Amino acid sequence: MILKGSQRGSGQNLAAHLMRMDDNEHVRLHELRGFASDDLGEAFKEAEGIARGTNCRQYLFSLSLNPPEDANLSEHGFEAAIDQIEARLGLSDQPRAIVFHEKEGRRHAHCVWSRIDAQTMTARQLSFFKKKLQGVSRELYLENGWKLPRGLESPAERNPTNFTLEEWQQAKRQGVDPRWLKSTLQECWKHSDSRKAFESSLGERGFFLARGDKRGHVIIDHHGEVYSLPRMLGVKTKDVRARLGDGNDLKSVTEAQAIIGQRMTPAIRRHVEESRNRFRDRSNDLAKQKEALTRQHRAARAQLDNDQRAEWDRETLKRAARLPKGLRGLWHRLTGKYREVRTLNEAEAKATRERHAQARQELIDQQRRERALLQIKFKELRQGQAKHLSELRRDVGRFMRFARGDARSPGRKQSQGLRLGLSR
Template structure:
């Protein structure tokens, strides 16, 4: 099951999107929990209203759950996946909605949580949520015996280490293998949710973000004198 998540604002806009029937043959509101309202748009409005009492600009955590094309997945499998996400992200007890969409007989789901803790009036932090979602997705493929995407089977099939002639020549001058630099940068990128966490991850590996001449940023540090391909 492919899981794609995002922290976002635009509560009512997301609610309207989830209710669209133009792109889906069937829309089912499966669950609305933790809200005063019992309808989807009302729930989204509640999240928006409570977020205004905080500094949080992205009060929603939205995840789409897409099963393999060839599989007809039971509702219980989606519920299990959502429970795994909720536990891993520390969102237990947070208000949430679950919506099922069906197109050409194939079901997929959307789960949306409020990140705002109403007692503390702070947002639940979601560090490395992209990496966590990928780990959960891989576990779901294994649990259900689904054919796993190639990128999950062997990371070498998505190898970021190919490098140019100019990079190879630079490696000869500096004695640093550009493949090692690219791998380090890619690992940091995949584990990061924003620019600040990306910069911190690079610093742990002896690399530092700096403003570049022809690109937005370059990485400088002990692994390489310069690497532009961020």
């Protein structure tokens, strides 16, 4: 289970984020422990109010728990993992909130603790919490029989295509999978031993090497988007310069973008745009199916909640009626029968809670299986689109070589091979 934690303030912003329905298909506030309110926003206001009596600004500790995609972890499994984590971090008995999210057929949890100890009015210290979380994460993988990610087996084996939020957003603006982008550039770097070979390999994939204003060597794609080369490769700037030189003789970003703009023909742009339009249409169809399925699933869960709430209220009234009042109640207390009835009521209430939790879990599991079938179609569509766009990028690279006059035999046969149908 991947664990990511952070100390933070701004409890109201966090509460709003955790309860967002537009960004998740299902959101459920599972537990509020140690708070007077049953509303997440109000609970975090309580934590903030107590924190004002201290000098602590990051009064919350927020943790996300992400099991493997094929794992089927129950609510009890998440709770057990959270109990294990809070014991390791020294947050036992601190007020906490647990929220479940479901998106794209996957289920994950968020747990937020108040760091403020109300007895001592001090914040719980969370020294080396990242290292501790990594240890718990490894234990959870082993305990549940899940395959360990390479990064948890050995830090040296971490995936080199991991990316930051900034890199993700930049690639997302261009409709490119950042993992593909990084792996492609790293592959070019791996099989190139000189700047000439590297530029040639980049050109085949529709990329251009240029001189950045402040970042040294940069990569420009056929849209003119600029990427820092050392960051995309995951290597140091000095290592890039050792192989490619200082880059002072390279085209500037502005010059490179102008050249790319001249070489990108309307025909190539049209091919890319047509591919994206086809993908958008098919994606919209699947999105409509997803919305309909989400509405159906939400309605089923709401109906189950209403039925269980009504059943709980009926049984609560029935259990309350068993407890005698007045003199009869006093006599039952003296004889010990009152305790017997209360014990029976508590056992029945526990059984009902467990039965309700089991029914809720069975419904969630069934709906996740249905959602997983739809997610397969999404993945197939995205993979097909990524492959097609990759082929188009190679076409872009080939055409740019023709425009530069770099083709080996720029005769009629090769021109027909591209079949671009360009007009003069």
